[in-house]
Structures are given as C-alpha cells and as structure tokens.
Amino acid sequence: MLAAATLPPTVATALSVRLLESMVRIRFVEEAIARHYAGQQMRCPVHLSIGQEAAAAGVCAALRADDLAMSGHRSHAHYLAKGGDLPAMIAELYGKATGCCQGRGGSMHLVDLAAGFVGAVPIVGSTIPIATGLAFADRQLKRDRVTVAFLGEAATEEGVFHESANFASLHALPLVFVCENNLYSVYSPMHVRQPAHREVWQLAAGHGIAAHQGDGNDPLAVHELMHAAVAHARAGRGPVFLELKTYRWREHCGPGFDNHIGYRTEAEYLAWRERDPIARFEHRLQQSGEFDELRHAQFKDAVEAEIAAAFAAAQLAPFPAGTSLLHHVYAES
C-alpha cells in the first residue's frame, strides 16, 4: 500500500478542493466589494451572495465549460463560478470602459459569453424564459449543451416561471432551474408570499418536471444533485428543478447588514451563520483528511492578489467616453 502522501489526489478530493476554492474566491471577491463600496466609487446597486456560495459553486462544477447559464440581480457568485472574468466584472461595477458591459450594465447586468454566462438582469424572473429559449435553440440546432436558469424562490411567484416551466416540460428541453431559496424577497418573508403547506419544488413538479430539494449550503450535496440533473437534461429526458435552501447574510442591496431593521431576527441570522457553507465544508475536509492547509493558504493569498489587481485595474481604467453614449443602441447588421 502506498503512503498517503504519495497518492494522487482522488477525483473526489479534486472536486472537494475545487468546490472549496470556488466558494472562497466568491466570498473574498464579495467581501472586497463590501470593503471598497464605502469609497462611493462603485456607483451601482450591488446584491451580495455572501452565505449562498455553495449553490453557485456546486452547480457550476457540474457543468461543462460550454454549457450556458443566466441569472438575476444577485448574480456575482453565478458569474464567477461559471468562469466569468473577474477584472471585467469589477471594472463593470466601477462603470468603466473595460467592464464586461462597457459601463452600460453595472452589477445587475453581468455577462461573459466566453464563459457561457449569457447575462443577468434585475427584473425578477425575466431571464427564466430567456434561458429556456437558449435551451430551446440548442435543442432545435441539435447541440448537446445544457442551460442553467439561476433564480430565487420569489421568481417562482412570477408568471414567466410557470410559462417557462410548462414549455420546457412540454418540449423536454435541456434546462436546469436552480432555485436558491433564501427565504426573503427583499424584506418580504415567505409567509406573506407563498402558502406554508406547499414547498417551492412542488410548483415545478406540478409542471411535470423532475424536482428535488437540497441543502444549498452543502456544496457536495448541491453538486451531486446537479450532476444528476445535468445528465438527465443532456440525455434529452427533460428539465430538472432544484430547490436549494440557503440564506443571504448581508442586506438585500448594499455592503452592510440589515438584521436590525426589523424584517428578520438576529437569532435567525446567527443560526444560519452556524451553517456557513465555507467554514462547515472546510471543517468537513479537515475531518476527512482532504484538507491541505498549506495549499489552501497559498490559494487564499493568490486569490487576494488576484482581487487586489482587479480592483486596482478597475480603479485606474478609463470611463467610457461621453461621446459613446449612443453606441450600441442598435446592432449594425
């Protein structure tokens, strides 16, 4: 038997490390946004995903690079996990010409086509049918890609969710609906929006879609669900809906915390912090002997350096010229 130290990393270990690093990178980027936001130079609303990183990491780790994803207002984690370019994202938050939308979009409109991140918009639910259309076109054009529609649980209250789910089910489209249920739509809790006797995933099941519920703070559990969902969708067996239970730590919009304003309790927040997807997973890897402390420390240093470079470049980058105001209103044929 070989000594443990000389074993090549198992596939499982490689995946675990990838999931942990993906989550840590997202957390560090968003914490950096929160720190820099006070400088009043990122002049756009930001919706941070801190606390919800496991869903993005677990879902995207189960995708091929050429698979597609779309998201909503809280899209930083999805963009980064899918491989979206970090400097282009930070520059976009600063409204710079080097941003992924050349300063036309901001935090709520991230895009990186090379990474298969086709876009995010802040009108709740509006990318769900568009993502459905991506899957529809792939099916029509006989490509074997899968598309992910990231949504929050409030988007399942929008008509377009149901219209999209019905159509995706009807045509067995290669689509995975990934619903992060973080319990609040801005400040409105579930009990004023959805009946307590019905789970969110049951809405999708009602459309004849394979639907599952999982722990959105466990990246391995998310990955396992997603791996099966992608295989199902890619095989032409139709769409899948995943409800992932999670919790947003920070305020709905902005860099701070809002537990004190009265829509949720500090106790609830602290209970969810106990279920921190990163600390919990790191602990689990330590327990199982999969955690390489030195490697992880080096990874964190590298990510901090990458983030610092992205912010420095964004701050130095030029703003789009005022004379470019009318550029891109129409595509030139």
Place this chain on the structure above:
Amino acid sequence: MKSSARELTYAEAIRDAFAVALERDPRVLLLGLGVPDPKGFFGTTLGLQKQFGADRVMDMPCAENGMTGVMLGAALNGLRPVINHQRLDFALLAMDPMCTQAAKWHYMFGGAMKMPVVFRMIIGRGWGQGPQHSQCLHSWFAHIPGLKVVMPTTPHDAKGLLLAAIEDDNPVVFIEHRWLHHLKGEVPAGHYTVPIGPARRARAGRDVTIVAFSYMVLEALEAAEKLAEDGIDAEVIDVRSLRPLDQSLLLASLRKTGRLVVADTGHSTAGMAAEILAIAGESAFGSLRAAPRRVCFPDCPTPTSPSLSAEYYPRAGHIVAAVRATLQRPPNDDDLLVPAGAELDKPNPAFTGPF
C-alpha cells in the same frame, strides 16, 4: 423584377414573405398561438407548417409573456424568431421581454449580443372588436430606443418590410391593421426588402401635407380625392416606419405645402401624431402657414356597439374637414355625412361577421 410582380392581398403578401424567409434561412422560426391553425392566422400562415415542418412553424402555449422571453433566448442562441399575435392587445402581456429586455439587450451588455427577433401584431377593428381587441398602441413601442417599429400599408411594403424585419439584427415590432388584410396590390415574387426607415409619398400634392399611419393612409387617399374635387391638391405621406422615423420626406413636403394634417390610427394624447407635429414645430416652424391638425381616436376606449364605434373612428371626411380648416376654408357639413346604407363597422361591403 417587373415581370414577376402579380396582384396579391396584403394577407397573401405576408404569407409570401414568410415562405421566402423560411426557404432562404433555416434559422427563421414562426411561433404564435394559432400560427398553424386551419384558417392560417387570417390567411397569413396558410400551409406553411405543412411546407416547413412543425418545428419551424410552431403553435405555442397560451403564454405570451413567457413565450416572448423564450424567443429572445432563441434569438440570442442562433435562431431568428417571429412571434405572432392575432391582436396587439395580447402582445401587451409581453411588455417586459419586448421593451425592458429585447430593446435594451444590445446596449446594456455593451454590444456583446444581437437580438434578431420580430414581434408581429395585428390591430383589430370593427364588428364589435371593442375595448380589448382594437388597441392601437404603436406609439408605446415607438417610444422605446432599441426597438424598430414598422406599420406597412400596402401589400408590397408588407412583404418587403417583413423580410427586412426578419433579416434585421435588432428587435422589430411589425404592426398590421386587420382592415388592410383584404387590400390588393402588386407584389413581386421572390426575395426583396423594403428598407426600415424611409417613408413613402403615397400621393403628390402642393397645397397640404397629410401624414398618415397604416390603415389611415387609405382614408387619407380617399380624402385627397374628395379634396381634389374642390381644387385642393393634397400630398399624402405613408410613414411606414415609426422608429426610425423619416423626417426628411416630411420636412421637404411641409416646406412645399406649409400645411399639415396628421391622420393616425391611435389616440391623440402623447401619440405619434403629436410626434409629427413636434417635428414640424421644431424643424419647419417657418414654413407653416397654418396651425397643424390631428385626426385621431377620441380619448376613450374603443366601444363595441356599431352606433358608438361609428362615432369613434375618424374617416376620410374628418381628414377633409381638418384640411379645410388648415386652408381657412369654411366647414362643409357634407364632409361627415355617412352615405345611406354604409356600414362603418365593416372593412368592406362583402364582409360578414364574425372576425
């Protein structure tokens, strides 16, 4: 291609454009509730599903909002969809995907993606279409940067502008008027386009400029004939494209005539006729010899009863009366007379209900 021109109805011209587009480009897709129905969507899609297959000429769930969004995704990912609405009123369920998503997609993502999609909608009128099957809201769409908006009047332009809309890399709102579907005109066979933008001089004249939209072009031409009997020579401009809007033809005409009447199939308040008057005021003020006039719908929803809808819809006579006013001529009570036996809620005497 004069030899290949033949007479088609407007509805047949639309069908012809679809057949040409589907034949030329495998990415073109028609979708809409009832697109392959036995009546062929007022005859505009007859036989196309049989010819091109159910995956390119598609029926859909009754879900205008969601399905419009789905077609945006399809457009982003390699198809060139046309989403069809039998009434404009149904398209209003899809204002978010049309105006907030499609119109802004190219701009807000810094030009990263193109959105080649056509939103086709039909304005209803007559036989009791009433408050919710006859809204003329083209001005809503014309207000939105990022959309193109066309309203062809002739069968020739219907085919040419529909092909141009399908081939455009931007979202195009294509609006037909139900009362134009029976109109006949010369339509070349095969492929041709009418560029989106330029207006059309439908009749040359020197005394007054009548700017008209869609079906009201027909009423304006009838008005011009009546005015000619009184020695008044009216020029009629068919706007065709609301966004972009051809100001040059309008302004050249105004500099010649100095008088303006705008006939719109729509409400006057904050409407397209107001836009034309604004252009005249801003760019041809010195040429105006009289206050311009609008001939539009009154400020109330479309009523259903034939007696009320007869009051509601302006006709050629209203345009004639407006022209007389711009020429400081005395009003003529005969202008608004309805000939005995005329049925104003029918597009033509041969029509029998229902729609």
